[in-house]
Amino acid sequence: MLGFLKEPVVVTAKINVNLVALTVLGLISRLWGLCYPRAVVFDEVYYGQFVSLYMKRIFFVDDSGPPFGHMLLALGGYLGGFDGNFLWNRIGAEYSMNVPVWSLRLLPALAGALCVPLAYQILVELHFSHCAALGAALLILLENSLITQSRFMLLESILIFFILLAVLSYLKFYNLQKHRAFSGSWWFWLLLTGVACSCAVGVKYMGLFTYMLLLATAGLHFWHMIGDQNLSNVSLLCHFLARGLALIIIPMGLYLSFFYVHLALLYRSGPHDQIMTSAFQASLEGGLARITQGQPLEVAYGSQITLRNVLGKPMQCWLHSHTNTYPIRYENGRGSSHQQQVTCYPFKDVNNWWIVKDPGMQQLVVSNPPRPVRHGHIVQLVHGITTRYLNTHDVAAPLSPHSQEVSCYIDYNISMPAQNLWRVEIVNRESDTDVWKTILSEVRFVHVNTSAVLKASGLSGASLPEWGYRQLEVVGEKLSKGYHQSMVWNVEEHRYGKSQEQKEREVELHSPTQMDISKNLSFMAKFTELQWKILTLKNEDTEHKYSSSALDWITMDTNIAYWLHPTSGAQIHLLGNVATWASANAAALLYLCLSLWYLLRRRRKIYDIPEDAWQLWMSAGGVCAGGWAVNYLPFFLMEKTLFLYHYLPAVTFQILLIPVVLQHLGDHLCRSVLLKSMFSALIVAWFSSVFFVYCTFSPLSYGQPALSLTQLKALRWKDTWNILIRKQ
Numbered sequence: 001m002l003g004f005l006k007e008p009v010v011v012t013a014k015i016n017v018n019l020v021a022l023t024v025l026g027l028i029s030r031l032w033g034l035c036y037p038r039a040v041v042f043d044e045v046y047y048g049q050f051v052s053l054y055m056k057r058i059f060f061v062d063d064s065g066p067p068f069g070h071m072l073l074a075l076g077g078y079l080g081g082f083d084g085n086f087l088w089n090r091i092g093a094e095y096s097m098n099v100p101v102w103s104l105r106l107l108p109a110l111a112g113a114l115c116v117p118l119a120y121q122i123l124v125e126l127h128f129s130h131c132a133a134l135g136a137a138l139l140i141l142l143e144n145s146l147i148t149q150s151r152f153m154l155l156e157s158i159l160i161f162f163i164l165l166a167v168l169s170y171l172k173f174y175n176l177q178k179h180r181a182f183s184g185s186w187w188f189w190l191l192l193t194g195v196a197c198s199c200a201v202g203v204k205y206m207g208l209f210t211y212m213l214l215l216a217t218a219g220l221h222f223w224h225m226i227g228d229q230n231l232s233n234v235s236l237l238c239h240f241l242a243r244g245l246a247l248i249i250i251p252m253g254l255y256l257s258f259f260y261v262h263l264a265l266l267y268r269s270g271p272h273d274q275i276m277t278s279a280f281q282a283s284l285e286g287g288l289a290r291i292t293q294g295q296p297l298e299v300a301y302g303s304q305i306t307l308r309n310v311l312g313k314p315m316q317c318w319l320h321s322h323t324n325t326y327p328i329r330y331e332n333g334r335g336s337s338h339q340q341q342v343t344c345y346p347f348k349d350v351n352n353w354w355i356v357k358d359p360g361m362q363q364l365v366v367s368n369p370p371r372p373v374r375h376g377h378i379v380q381l382v383h384g385i386t387t388r389y390l391n392t393h394d395v396a397a398p399l400s401p402h403s404q405e406v407s408c409y410i411d412y413n414i415s416m417p418a419q420n421l422w423r424v425e426i427v428n429r430e431s432d433t434d435v436w437k438t439i440l441s442e443v444r445f446v447h448v449n450t451s452a453v454l455k456a457s458g459l460s461g462a463s464l465p466e467w468g469y470r471q472l473e474v475v476g477e478k479l480s481k482g483y484h485q486s487m488v489w490n491v492e493e494h495r496y497g498k499s500q501e502q503k504e505r506e507v508e509l510h511s512p513t514q515m516d517i518s519k520n521l522s523f524m525a526k527f528t529e530l531q532w533k534i535l536t537l538k539n540e541d542t543e544h545k546y547s548s549s550a551l552d553w554i555t556m557d558t559n560i561a562y563w564l565h566p567t568s569g570a571q572i573h574l575l576g577n578v579a580t581w582a583s584a585n586a587a588a589l590l591y592l593c594l595s596l597w598y599l600l601r602r603r604r605k606i607y608d609i610p611e612d613a614w615q616l617w618m619s620a621g622g623v624c625a626g627g628w629a630v631n632y633l634p635f636f637l638m639e640k641t642l643f644l645y646h647y648l649p650a651v652t653f654q655i656l657l658i659p660v661v662l663q664h665l666g667d668h669l670c671r672s673v674l675l676k677s678m679f680s681a682l683i684v685a686w687f688s689s690v691f692f693v694y695c696t697f698s699p700l701s702y703g704q705p706a707l708s709l710t711q712l713k714a715l716r717w718k719d720t721w722n723i724l725i726r727k728q
Contacts, residue, residue: 018130019117022137026116029141030109030150035101037703040093041572042562044153048088051077051104051153055084058270059284061530063537066255067262068202069155076103076153092563104153112150112157116141118164119656125171126620132659135687139655142694144701145576146652148562149645151702156648159203163210163649166196167623170214174221182238190246198251202258206649209630211251217622218243259527274316275537278308278492279439280529283521288492295494299436300370301358304384304497309344309456310442310488313537317456317472318352319489320345321383321390321408327467330398337395337416339407340388343464343471344456350506353384355497359421366496373436375426378448383408387502389420392447392454392476399462404452404476421448427488438494444487452476455487546643546722550635553647556581557720560644563703564724570699570706571724574644576651578717579693583686584654587661591625594664609668620660627653 040048047070053060054074062070077084080100087093095101119140123133140146150157173189180186197214200207225231225239269286281288299305307319320343326336345352355364356373357380364382373379381390388408393416395405409418422445426434429441436443445454458464458472477487499507548558560574595617601608609617631650635642662683670679699707700715700723707715709725716723 018134019120022120022134022141023113023117025141026113027110029116029147030113031106033702033704034105034109034151037563037565037570037572038095038101039563040088040091040095041152042091042154042560042574045088045091045093047073047153047155048086048104050074051082052084052086052088053270054078054265055082056268057266058268059266059272060270061272061275061533061537063534065204065534066202066258068199068258069158069204071258071262071265072107072158072203073104073153073155076100076105076107079103079106092566105151108150108152108154108157111161112146115146115150115157115161115164115652118161118168119652122164122168122171122623122656123659125168125175126623126660127616128620128660128663132663135659135662136656138687139580139658139690140652142690143577143580143655144694144697145574145644145648147698148572148574148701149648152562154645155203156645159200159207160649160652162196162200162203163207163627164652166193166200166210166214167627169193169196170217171623177221182242187242187246190242191250194246194248194250195254197247198254201251202255206631206646209634210627210649213626213630215247218247256527259530260523263523263526263530275312275533277310277312277439277529278490279521280526282439283526295438296370296496297438297440298370298372299356299438299441299491299494300366300372300496301356301361301379302364302366302370302497303356303373303491304353304495305356305438305491306348306352306493307354307489308492309459309486310490311456311459311485314459315346317344317346317459318348318492319354319454319456319474320349320352320471321386321388322351322469323386324467324469325410326398326405326407331465334396334401336398337393337405337407338412339391339405339410340383340386341464341468342390342406342408342474343468344458344474345471351383351385353493354390355382355384356380357382357389365498370496373424375424375429375432375434375436377424377436378421379424380420381422381445385506389418390422390454391418391420392450392452393419394450397457397473397475398464398468399473400457400475403455403457403478404447404450406454406474406476419447419449422446422454423448436491438491440490442488442490445489447476450476450478452478453487454489455484457486459486544641544643547641548644550632550642550647552720553632553644553651554581554585556644557718558644559721559723561722561724565703565706568706569708569712569726570703571712572703573700573723575697575700575721577690577693577697579686579690580655580658581651583658583690584651587658588625588628588654590661591621591657594661595621613664613668617660617664620657624653624657624660628657 050060050062050070051074054070055077077100080103082100082104083098086096086099116137120133120137123136124130146157169189169192173186173193176183176186176189193214197207197211201211222240222243226236267285269281269284269288273281273284273288278288309317321340324341325338326341328338329335357364359378359380383390386408388410390406391409392404392406397403397405409420411418424436425444425446426436427442427444453476455475455477456472457475457477463470463472546560552558556576556578562572562574564571598608598614628650631653632647635646666676666679670676697715699705712723712725
């Protein structure tokens, strides 16, 4: 029974020394001197703020993309014991001792280091030689721009890591397709493809470009499978479902989970709350939640409410009135009704309170039991402090002459009767009998007499003049002009009115509410709102000193100064390896020309290379040239401010194309021994130039050693490069 103990237990393993050596070299190149400089470097001033907010569990919105990348950076801070206390207000600011610089920069550096062995593996899975794969990995290793970008608290290296991981996983899955379909390893690589794609998209939306490329590639491969008569219909269906599960369903679920964790971590109110709806704000701890907690849920006749405009940008505002009236005549000579002004006011104020009144009754208190207001009900809105009724009529608004003026009605005993009936329309209702609810319901107020809709027009235009205290205009907009969020309102603060007398009611309007009803939003409701804000909320694009156009990237006519030492000439720049970038451009151009030549010749039934070499050439081009194209060309359609680092995912694929083209030239165009020897010698000389450029610019990649004035001037190889030279 114990006979197996007579022989020693032997474990054998194959170790790819190339892969191990490349990984070690990648780690050394990215981790060496990682804490230097101990100061804020370029966009660390931007991402560091989010890390601090994660540490303090404070909610924020970043319109640059999903939260997964931010969470990974925050994970580094958490592992380093960061408490979030640092003022991220200036590039170059020295880090205080409580900031774990090494931990914060560790994950981007690890991701950048692992890109080196991933490049090697990708070329191997594309069935190129180990020599070509080694060349690809060394080019990534010696690429100055990738080194710089991966050594700081930035997201591009993490994005590129997941992109390359997704490509490698799909290639491994595809290579297992013919002989080991539905095996454990087949499932592993297929699922890892979907997970890596989801992570890439979760870091930055630029990851969508590679995800779409892989989906298109998978679709093309499946299309070829349909024509395989050896596969049964059941087998094809299983293949289709497996790909749908791994490449669509799981990535979508994982993407949702990023937001779930993000929202679970950030449960406290913060500076970005104001752009969210009242319902979202009320779901956060502190802030609006302290005000709205315990409010009545259902709006009833007699309710005292504040109405917040749903649009919320460029600023939030509440329906407001005060005792001042519109001027009899405006500056342009047009007349007004001289009624009490109604505006949208961007601050909380007692004059924001309104009372929901039943037109058929005089009382301004909630009955017992309360009579809830439902979709389609007719109401009057009474201003809480002045007790005047919200009104609109066929008089031009002060700033929007094609819309109706909205006012609080004053009876001047002239032929201008009150028109103060409004129909409540719940926009997000589930049925036509829905009750108007605090915070949750989004409502429009449609004027009964004129069918105009109450609209905060000032959110998209100028504010009122001095006579309107620079507050925002409110108008009655005709329904025929279409729907807009500025026409939609929600109840933010709410209480059941109890005082019929005006003086008692004014005291009541200043006091907090005490009733206990929860208004928690579901995760999907919060996700939908947050996702929409990320996609639609855009900061005003301004010209940046180091912004550039997509055309500048190919020839590297631009650079970015990341950091400058306060006293010495030490500095860090985002600059690519000139030799590598020029070679990548040449490789892309040569690949395109050769592909067109082969296609034309094949059309004439002339086959210059064997069929297996043609298939290899096209598949490698689909990955490398296709990866470059999908990650680069979309930027020509974007109107956002662009920087050189946006090109890094594309140039990574372009660099992988260099050994592909070189091996093809050596195998199929250099036919004699002499040509092959000369070609090999040229490759050695070319690679030496790549290494020379890497060494030359490494002081600008690592920030050390400090260079003299003469040395800095010597590194300005292009007039368009902004190398920082101190005035003597």
